[in-house]
Amino acid sequence: MKKLLSLLALMPMVVFAEDLNGANTSWILTSTALVLLMTLPGLALFYGGLVRSKNILSILMQCFSIAGIVSILWLVAGYSIAFAPGNEYFGSLSKFMLAGVMEGSLSGDIPESLFVLFQMTFAIITPALIIGGFAERMKFSAVLLFSSIWLIVVYAPITHWVWGGGWLGEMGLLDFAGGTVVHITAGVAALVAAIVIGPRNGFPKKPMPPHNMTMTITGAAMLWIGWFGFNGGSALAANGDAAMAMLVTHISAAAGAITWMFYEWVKFGKPTALGAVTGLVAGLGTITPASGFVGPAGALVIGIVAGIVCFNAVILIKQKWKIDDSLDVFPVHGVGGITGTLIAAVFASDQLGIFSGQGLAEGMTIMSQLEVQAIGVIATFAYTAVATYIILKVVDMITGLRVSAEEEQQGLDIVSHEERGYDL
Amino acid sequence: MKFVTAILRPHKLDDIREALSEVGISGITVTEVKGFGRQKGHTEVYRGAEYQVDFLPKIKLELAIPASKLDVVIDTISNVANSGKVGDGKIFVTNLDKVIRIRTGETDLDAL
Numbered sequence: 001m002k003k004l005l006s007l008l009a010l011m012p013m014v015v016f017a018e019d020l021n022g023a024n025t026s027w028i029l030t031s032t033a034l035v036l037l038m039t040l041p042g043l044a045l046f047y048g049g050l051v052r053s054k055n056i057l058s059i060l061m062q063c064f065s066i067a068g069i070v071s072i073l074w075l076v077a078g079y080s081i082a083f084a085p086g087n088e089y090f091g092s093l094s095k096f097m098l099a100g101v102m103e104g105s106l107s108g109d110i111p112e113s114l115f116v117l118f119q120m121t122f123a124i125i126t127p128a129l130i131i132g133g134f135a136e137r138m139k140f141s142a143v144l145l146f147s148s149i150w151l152i153v154v155y156a157p158i159t160h161w162v163w164g165g166g167w168l169g170e171m172g173l174l175d176f177a178g179g180t181v182v183h184i185t186a187g188v189a190a191l192v193a194a195i196v197i198g199p200r201n202g203f204p205k206k207p208m209p210p211h212n213m214t215m216t217i218t219g220a221a222m223l224w225i226g227w228f229g230f231n232g233g234s235a236l237a238a239n240g241d242a243a244m245a246m247l248v249t250h251i252s253a254a255a256g257a258i259t260w261m262f263y264e265w266v267k268f269g270k271p272t273a274l275g276a277v278t279g280l281v282a283g284l285g286t287i288t289p290a291s292g293f294v295g296p297a298g299a300l301v302i303g304i305v306a307g308i309v310c311f312n313a314v315i316l317i318k319q320k321w322k323i324d325d326s327l328d329v330f331p332v333h334g335v336g337g338i339t340g341t342l343i344a345a346v347f348a349s350d351q352l353g354i355f356s357g358q359g360l361a362e363g364m365t366i367m368s369q370l371e372v373q374a375i376g377v378i379a380t381f382a383y384t385a386v387a388t389y390i391i392l393k394v395v396d397m398i399t400g401l402r403v404s405a406e407e408e409q410q411g412l413d414i415v416s417h418e419e420r421g422y423d424l
Numbered sequence: 425m426k427f428v429t430a431i432l433r434p435h436k437l438d439d440i441r442e443a444l445s446e447v448g449i450s451g452i453t454v455t456e457v458k459g460f461g462r463q464k465g466h467t468e469v470y471r472g473a474e475y476q477v478d479f480l481p482k483i484k485l486e487l488a489i490p491a492s493k494l495d496v497v498i499d500t501i502s503n504v505a506n507s508g509k510v511g512d513g514k515i516f517v518t519n520l521d522k523v524i525r526i527r528t529g530e531t532d533l534d535a536l
Contacts (some may be wrong), residue, residue, distance in 0.1 A: 209468055264469075278471055318472075318473060319472060
């Protein structure tokens with residue numbers, strides 16, 4: 001385990017004199033496509049169906065343009081800040097414009113160009129997840145500016161902390177595929193953005209039901225499939241670790257969906273489609289940090305916990321606290337990411353009988369690992385919250401954050417893009 | 425001549441169309457509408473958030489008929505649409521001044 005972890009941490013930074021492994025390369029090539037599918041069109045459709053019909057294009061447009069902008073930023077500096085050798089907190093600009101990434105460069109035993117691309121798809125989905133927090137009311141210019149600064153200031157450094165040879169990785173934080181890097185950062189940023197920008201006009205009195213549940217479920221199904229690449233690909237190899245990551249991912253997803261469905265059935269009287277797919281995403285987000293470390297029975301528990309915890313988080317944040325994190329990004333991804341990062345310490349242990357995982361690093365106990373995981377969660381949460389707040393204030397000064405009340409009433413499709421999603 | 429407008433439960437539409445054909449009604453206009461009456465709306469729950477939906481889907485049926493057929497039309501619609509529960513709908517009858525068939529220029533009873 002220790003060996004695997006240090007290998008994971010070093011891989012991107014060091015060009016081994018190793019040969020390229022064709023099997024690993026082909027699996028990561030495939031995974032890269034799967035992870036991109038999660039954003040385009042998976043997340044775009046999942047979110048798109050959840051908003052009102054006058055804002056559907058704004059969601060699709062934000063997902064697509066974030067994919068474009070993040071790709072360019074990743075090329076220019078994002079990858080370098082995250083993965084070029086640097087200090088504990090920050091990579092360096094030595095791979096500015098992907099300098100030195102040539103046809104023959106290797107990252108571990110796969111091409112570095114492929115590692116750049118695989119990681120780019122993670123960098124794309126993270127800011128895309130955040131848009132759910134401020135959906136239906138943020139200016140398009142502000143979305144672009146915010147996402148760009150956020151990628152460089154929040155995402156890239158935290159990726160370095162965890163996967164790029166930074167301090168959290170060194171400490172032995174277990175985050176296989178992005179519980180902290182992707183889900184906590186996105187969830188916390190969405191929560192802060194929802195608070196700073198304020199609720200949608202009429203929230204919470206005015207009904208704002210999803211306009212197209214079929215679209216949402218289609219998108220959720222793509223997320224489920226794409227997540228095989230997200231977690232399975234994070235093994236960076238075509239091996240047993242990748243296969244086990246896929247298996248536990250699938251089990252947690254299934255358990256999350258079914259748990260949420262039954263929980264809602266008991267509590268509100270009807271099993272809803274939206275509940276099932278939300279539980280699915282909660283199960284997927286929660287298993288993410290743990291996926292390379294736990295076993296199948298542990299994954300079942302993780303999925304069940306995800307369904308129950310995230311369900312209550314949605315009710316607490318939206319109904320009780322009345323924070324309009326419009327598409328529930330924090331309660332599902334943030335809370336799921338936190339839960340999964342913490343629970344990974346437990347189910348990674350090989351002392352739990354049938355619930356055992358692949359074993360903790362040498363010298364680690366569940367308690368000491370839990371301590372590391374908690375530091376990872378707190379650091380990621382705190383840095384993301386503070387930095388996101390400052391970025392939003394800066395963006396507010398430059399472009400303003402919010403469209404006018406009248407424009408919000410008209411809908412962002414017409415106001416921001418002069419188009420309509422539907423002409424029926 | 426009479427103009428009959430009926431607001432009805434959507435799932436009764438096919439039965440009503442059939443029953444009206446049987447009593448010799450040769451044309452109707454149907455529109456999907458939303459509204460509320462004594463039935464009020466229903467609740468929808470999304471991720472635990474309950475919404476009161478005030479306007480329920482109904483269908484609006486419109487027919488222009490000779491005054492002689494009014495009673496049979498009202499009886500037919502009432503019989504088929506009556507489920508005994510709140511929300512079955514209403515029938516409105518108004519006088520109709522003039523009817524013109526566009527293709528031939530026929531008017532009134534000839535045009536019905």
